[in-house]
Amino acid sequence: MKFFKVFVVALLALFIGCSDGPETVAVNAAYAISHGDTAEFMKYIDADESEKSQIKGKLDIMVAGSVAQVNSMGGLKDVKVIETRSQGQYKIVTLEETYGNGKTQTQELRLKEKNGKWVIVL
Known part of the structure; x- marks a missing residue:
């Protein structure tokens, strides 16, 4: 029984540690933009749903460029x-x-943690 409890705790720690950190979010966002996937990119930005609907058109133009x-x-x-x-x-x-x-090209992205998730600050 003790082994099972230790196993469950270790498994939970593993899953908690696998959340997307700022680096993963930044890389995923870069790939989303390069593939023209505005919807995917919008998952990574710091904006609520109403803000996202307001800026979607501008983001579509930016991503297309x-x-x-x-x-x-x-x-x-x-x-x-x-x-x-x-x-x-x-x-x-x-x-x-x-x-x-x-x-090659370098770029910097500024991210912050919001509700336990890393998001890009535009």
Whole structure:
């Protein structure tokens, strides 16, 4: 019985530790933008549903422009986290994006924890 309790506690700790951290959210958002998936990108931003409906059109335009740029560079091949640093209540995640033409680009995303989830602050 004691083994079972220890096993359950360890399993819970594993699942709790597997929640998406700021780095995972930043990488997922970068891939969503590069694939033109505005709906997926919107899952990662700090906005309630009414705010999201108000900014969806602008995000569609932004994402479409990003897709065109990414496609002109041969597509997004890889995204790596270069650095994560704290800045008050925020985490600043620096990403390096590698494109099909071999060029790389870095970008920083500012995230905060909101209701137990990491979200991108626009």
